[in-house]
Amino acid sequence: MGEITEVSSNKCFGGWQKIYSHESDVLKCKMNFGVYLPPQVEHDSIPVIYWLSGLTCTESNFITKAGAQNYAAEYGIMLVTPDTSPRGINIPGEDDSWDFGSGAGFYVNATEEPWSTNYKMFSYITDELPALINKKFPAIPDKQSIMGHSMGGHGALICALKYPGKYKSVSAFAPICNPINSNWGQKAFTGYLGGKKGDEHWKKWDATELIQVYNGPFLDILIHQGEKDSFIEELRTENLYEIAKNTPSINLILRLLPDYDHSYFFIATFIEEHIKHHVKYLKS
Amino acid sequence: MGEITEVSSNKCFGGWQKIYSHESDVLKCKMNFGVYLPPQVEHDSIPVIYWLSGLTCTESNFITKAGAQNYAAEYGIMLVTPDTSPRGINIPGEDDSWDFGSGAGFYVNATEEPWSTNYKMFSYITDELPALINKKFPAIPDKQSIMGHSMGGHGALICALKYPGKYKSVSAFAPICNPINSNWGQKAFTGYLGGKKGDEHWKKWDATELIQVYNGPFLDILIHQGEKDSFIEELRTENLYEIAKNTPSINLILRLLPDYDHSYFFIATFIEEHIKHHVKYLKS
Known part of the structure; x- marks a missing residue:
């Protein structure tokens, strides 16, 4: 397992907001990730929440805009914020779209060339990165939860649903809940997975499909969705909600917020509720 | 007085984070400013805190990174965040330096050509902008305070010291306390004010000089300074502190924070304390 190199370090709410880089074996490129270490790490091992960001983001957006360190420090939680795709691997066209390629890994394991060599974000997020975090x-190790925003909300949901028991709880802000029925999802799945809408292999990366075959311990899902979200047609929250209502072992709390949009102003407003949601399971 | 045009509007902590543009009579150019309207504006007139940002910033840095809306909503305070200089006025060289010209107005009224036509940030901040805010x-109107960071900390201090009684309280993060004895300040004052270090007219824009001739109502100044601030040689906090100790009508609380730096991570950590400092005077 590779070494990690400190990129930046800032004292923040009594702890340290760090960014590190490392050579990822899974993604075959250098990756950055953020770690917020609250003051409690000086004396104790602590639970971890992984945050997955949305389209166009890097490891830095959440770190600078969400205000989450305040609550991570209060509750003694480590926050880990990976980047959203492999970087700088020189696939033709990788930087051409804001919703595909760089900054848009979609948290799947690509099977189509030329993406399949590097775009294994699912394995990176669920296996390689946690192993690195737990080592360094x-x-x-068995107290971790996951949350995310938009594309990263989709990522958090599929990580929790595909890996029953690995995450104690899951939450999302404005997640893409049913990517096989969204333009963003269809573009990404066509490119990374090949085939077309309706193919069985797409369903293995779609939260609304995965929840129907979920077979694991009780999972408490918290979702906040702004009603003035300009991307709401891409998200299909209602599809996930309708199915979750009748799914054993799943509790989906959906909070619809009048006037809130898709921005980090929305995330900052409700991040404390999400961290409290996870603390309920991580500290029990 | 010109009209204002809404540039953006985001629901945030139960209120609205807005950005507006307007044609400034004083600066003779279009300017952006941010306004956070907490939920209390639906029923009441409320106090205002002005925030002045540092070198290179626009009206957006504080809005996206400080997390202040949380506390403005809690305490019922309007936050106003102006830009840091005139923009786009086509003075040769205006964009050549990160510490002079665009993004670096230094909150003075320039007297030297070619800057003196537009670079009247002191009058803009203390007269034109408050009049616009109070109208729109x-x-x-008589419940306003001011705070800022670095160059904007200098700005907040000189606004409060030059205009006794106009601001109920003042605070700053890592302010440039004695610009006539800092490289940043000397470059800015030479360009905007003409002359050289030692000239009497420079002293009218320097907090450490102004505090010695302050003649106004009791003024409570809160300053947070990180001990790992990489710009600490530019700030000269100790010069202001030593003089303030023996100045009637001034109370300067200086908080030195081990390990904290010059970044917004530092600001986000202590912004609640600053807002509480102002609330003490704005709500009494």
């Missing part, structure tokens, strides 16, 4: 930082 | 928003 005072994390409690 | 439910602000209580």
Whole structure:
């Protein structure tokens, strides 16, 4: 397992907001990730929440805009914020679209050339990165949860649904809930997975499909969705909600917020509720 | 007085984070400013805190990174965040330096050509902008305070010291306390004011000089300074502190924070304390 190199370090809410880089074996490129270490790490091993960002983001957006360190410090939680795709691997066209390629890994394991060599974000997020975090930082390996925004909300949901029991809880802001029925999802799945809408292999990366075959421990899902979200047609929250209502072992709390949009102003407003949601399971 | 045009509007902590543009009579160019309207404006007129940003910033840095809306909503305070200089006025060289010209107005009224036509940030901040805010928003005109960061900390201090009684309280993060004895300040004052270090007319824009001739109502100044601030040689906090200790009508609380730097991570950590400092005077 590769070494990690500190890129930046800032004292923040009594702890440290760090960014590191490392050579990813899975993605076959250098990747950055953020780690917020609250003051409690000086004395204890602590639970971890992974945050997955949305389209166009890097590891830095959440770190600078969400205000989450305040609550991570209060509750003694480590926050890990990976980048959203492999970077700089020189696939023709990788930087041409804001919703595909760089900054848009979609948290799947690509099977189509030329993406399949590097675009294995699912394995990176669920296996390689947690192993690295658990080795290098005072994390409690079996106390981890996951959350995200938009494309990263989709990512958080599929990580929790595909890996029953790995995450104690899951939450999302404005997640893409049913990518096989959204333009963003269809573009990404066509490119990374090949085939077309209706193919069985797409359903293995779609939260609304995965929840129907979920077979694991009780999973408490918290979703906040702004009603003035200009991307709401891409998200299909209602599809996930209708199915979740009748799914055993799943509790989906959907909070619809009048006037809120898709921005980090929305995330900052409700991030404390999400961290409290996870703390309920991570500290029990 | 010109009209204002809404540039953006985001629901945030139960209120609205807005950005507006307007044609400034004083600066003779179009300017953007941010206004956070907490939920209390639906029913009441409320106090205002002005935030002045540092070198290279626009009206957006504080809005996206400081997390202040949370506390403005809690305490019922309007936050006004102007830009840091005139923009796009086509003075040769205006964009050549990160510490002079665009993004670096230094909150003085320039007297040297070619800057003196537009670079009147002191009058803009203390006269034109408050008049506009008081006309267009439910602000209580005699309940206003001011705070800022770095160059904007210098700005907040000189606004409060040059205009006794206009601001109920003042605070700053890592302010340039004695610009006539800093490289940043000397470059800016030479360009905007003409002359050289030691000239009497420079002293009218320097907090450490102004505090010695302050003659106004009791003024409570809160300053947070990180001990790992990489710009600490530019700030000269100790010069202001030593003089303030023996100045009647001034109370300067200086908080030195081990490990904190010059970044917005530092600001986000202590912004609640600053807002509480102002609330003490704005709500009494």
